[in-house]
Amino acid sequence: MTARGGAVALLDGVLGRERLLSDLTAPGGPLDRLSPSDKARAQRLAAETLRGLERVDRLLQRHMTKYPPLTTRNILRLGTWELCAGGAAHGVVNDCVDLAANVPGSESLKGLVNAVLRKIADNGPAVWETLRVPRLPKWLRDPLSEAWGNAAVTAMEEVHFVAPPLDLTPREPAQAEALARDMGAELLPTGSLRLTGSTQVSALPGFEQGAWWVQDAAAALPAVILGATTGEKVLDLCAAPGGKTMQLAAAGAEVTALDISARRMTRVKENLARTGLTAECVTGDALEHGGGPYDAILLDAPCSATGTIRRHPDLPHAKDGSDFAGLIELQARMIDHALTLLAPGGRLVFCTCSLLPDEGEVQVEAALERHPGLTVDSAARDLPGVEAAWHSTEGGLRIRPDHWAGRGGIDGFYIAVLRR
Known part of the structure; x- marks a missing residue:
């Protein structure tokens, strides 16, 4: 299998079986036979094709009256994106034809793939720029339009497309x-470091020393807002992959990290080992955990993850919103x-990487009604880099992808500090 073949297998999984890329790229998935570099390339090709899928399909519609079976169609989609992104026509077309020739039962369609992609190579890049943002x-x-208005949603879509x-x-x-200078990164107002362009993470200064970890700037804010101090007993619920656990441990807290997934908890332990930080790692159901009492709890609750689409363009294609009601009920129970x-x-810091008010503002308002004496600590959000425009009326923070659009965007997040 080649990197392009791996990308097509990923597209088949997302668009044909509604699987997330994170599941498809786990051990035992279709990329197991690829080298690390080819695996990374396959993931990038699939993700960027999904990011521009609406444009890709609009271009293909101009050259086809009937779509071929899914795998061949995904070969065409991949080739179209690569050609419009500046890929060399000869290599892209030839490799896609070879892929089509190996699709069981559809070998005869390699001629179609060749003809369509050669037409795309001729005029696709120019037409690409005239099409609307997906x-x-x-x-x-x-x-989302009901919650934030059409203009805001359009601005989010522009961020998602990059x-x-x-x-x-x-x-x-x-x-x-000092780290920002060493690696040529931008130091963001909230304290995160930002790198643009293609980057080999393991080759960056400080990687081997565990001086940092990958974490979106928005995802870093809940632990900062919680403000753990030395010796405090803190519970990180739904802890994997461990970014917030490491923040809390680095602040000197006695951290218990809990996650229901043993596989994901292994990743937490690996990240703690690399950074030289310590926490008690527990695999279990958050609703059954009986430890404590804790001075502070960080609950990054399971949610729709709609705030992470800029980094996970597969999500809108692998989900359909049917799980929203169950997630909202689970968040309330948690x-x-x-x-x-x-x-x-x-x-208690409650947060979700969601753009939906029902998983943020509404959830907190409902909790205040259920628990007399519970309050929102609105002062906790007054931190360096946190903009007043992010403040929500009930006392939390509402962060959207179009915030910091000029800097490359930021994940959508909701964060609130609840006090008893």
């Missing part, structure tokens, strides 16, 4: 400026249980 699917665009930069969280915030684990006067 839109979110209706099942997601409609509720490959995101790489954000890093320094283990020691005091070293952020908030209620987490509150039982808090010490008197403790604080």
